[in-house]
Amino acid sequence: MSGRKKAPRYGHRPGHRIFHWLIRCFGVGPAYAVLVFVIGYYVFFRPSARRAAGEYLDLTFPGRGRRGRLRLTYRYYYQFGLCLVDQAAAGILGPQKLRLDFPDDPEIRRLDGEGRGLVLITSHVGVWQRAIAVMEFMRRSVYLHLRREAASESMGLAGFEAAAPHVVSPDGFLGGVPELSSALAHGNIVAVMGDRGYGSATCARVEFLGKSAAFPLLPYHLALTTDSDIVVFLTSRAGRMRFRLRAHIVRMTPELRAMDKNEARLLLLRRYVGLLEEHLREHPLAWFNFFDFWAGS
């Protein structure tokens, strides 16, 4: 799925430098304050920014008037800005400054003990980069399926203390799929975005927030073919430099193995979409996927 990105790139180098300087010298507080004006500029003077958020906000908060929609768009981008400031602060002040609450899950410990491959599905919510680092306790290699430029922006934030993840670019021949398959077959962890298909990714259309949207099938196909379990990670901002992480485990059961692979893939995809929708009902201003997600519906 090539898709088309609707949003402009946010900010520019001098602007980023100002934020970095503020964070380094005074902490995140002043950066949050400056954000109030920066977001105002984007929301009121950049129609492309309003368009990029428009469809998601219309589906999530239907029936808003022009003013209500503008207020909502402002709140939405402000939440996005807070996450960006927190992520930047983690990069500048150290990843330990960003607190990620993740309850010790015995089921995840059990997965570790079994030593099978693990497909970690992340989404454009909260600080997904930091969430991946949580799996470091497993002492297995992590393969991150992400464009190199996006990875280089986020890796400094991921907070890996031991080995940094292997970045496998989705661009080029077969989108790095052979590397990911081999990694899973060796019991490693493969982290993929569940809500964005890159390059020529094979997608399926399912209902998402009441409208047909295209989601990549790769995570589920990888899990089914390599007999790996799935963990869906969803994060949400809980306060200043503080995020919560929820993990949903989807085991590869004998029933799934026995199913027709196309049906099993769709079943797993729908389960992921259901989890994402549930998360967004609780945190509706927390999905930062500025992408023509419902294109062609």
Next chain:
Amino acid sequence: MELKRRLKELIISELKLTNVTADDISDDGPLFGADSALGLDSLDAVELVVLLQKEFGVEVGDRATATAAFTSINSLAAFLAPKIPQG
């Protein structure tokens, strides 16, 4: 059985290709992409990696190897031949 023939039959059975016989698959035609008569995509590549590991104990774990090996039946056979016992 000749390696190329065996590969074609394995691909047909494991990737569940319908209306295709081993004779329909050319030795030097592309396996993947829009120009491929088989129409294989990146999801099929997952199957192929696992298939090679299961059937031949051979790994295709990096991009350079995959690019060289997965071009055609000829390239796949050339990649596998030195790694598996001939018989």
